[in-house]
Amino acid sequence: MKSDMPTFWKAYKEIVVPHLMALNNYRNIHEVPKIVKITINCCVGSSGDIKVALEEAVKELALITGQKPVKTRAKKSISNFKLRKGQEIGCMVTLRGARMYEFLERFVWAALPRVRDFRGLPTRSFDSQGNYTIGIKDHTIFPEVDIENIKRNLGFDLTIVTTAKTKKEAIDLLSAMGFPFIGEKNKPLVLSAVSA
Numbered sequence: 744m745k746s747d748m749p750t751f752w753k754a755y756k757e758i759v760v761p762h763l764m765a766l767n768n769y770r771n772i773h774e775v776p777k778i779v780k781i782t783i784n785c786c787v788g789s790s791g792d793i794k795v796a797l798e799e800a801v802k803e804l805a806l807i808t809g810q811k812p813v814k815t816r817a818k819k820s821i822s823n824f825k826l827r828k829g830q831e832i833g834c835m836v837t838l839r840g841a842r843m844y845e846f847l848e849r850f851v852w853a854a855l856p857r858v859r860d861f862r863g864l865p866t867r868s869f870d871s872q873g874n875y876t877i878g879i880k881d882h883t884i885f886p887e888v889d890i891e892n893i894k895r896n897l898g899f900d901l902t903i904v905t906t907a908k909t910k911k912e913a914i915d916l917l918s919a920m921g922f923p924f925i926g927e928k929n930k931p932l933v934l935s936a937v938s939a
Contacts, residue, residue: 863925873907
């Protein structure tokens with residue numbers, strides 16, 4: 744294990760994996776679910792000045808994730824939204840490895856506590872493959888963003904792809920990693936591991 748890996752990665756290997764093996768009676772360490780990647784997708788297609796809005800979105804997303812976003816294009820033309828097929832309307836970032844765990848750490852410990860009237864994450868946002876998608880309405884919850892220089896509010900979708908086979912396995916994994924789900928009473932193992 745690399746010494747420069749983020750706290751979340753170390754806590755996952757040392758604390759979360761043994762906990763999940765005992766909780767779900769896994770016989771092999773490779774059965775334990777893990778987070779594969781995080782995809783962050785932002786669309787500015789509804790903005791009047793798409794080019795300017797897109798450049799701002801790329802800049803802000805790069806600041807938040809530490810990785811340069813890829814611009815995405817419209818798959819088909821929609822006249823009501825003044826979109827043409829092939830027009831650049833958004834950007835996305837895919838995080839893996841150390842950068843993914845470092846982003847998770849900042850998202851759970853720094854960004855989520857800054858959400859106004861936050862009562863927990865909904866568990867209904869899981870799909871049948873154990874992946875979790877949530878919408879972030881305001882990107883200023885991230886401490887890297889300079890609020891004084893913000894010209895427009897930027898929202899994006901955040902998808903966490905896991906190897907979990909069921910929704911319960913995915914909830915167990917993300918709860919142990921510190922995600923504050925509505926109705927879950929367990930103390931995050933990652934947090935207790937770091938504070939110990």
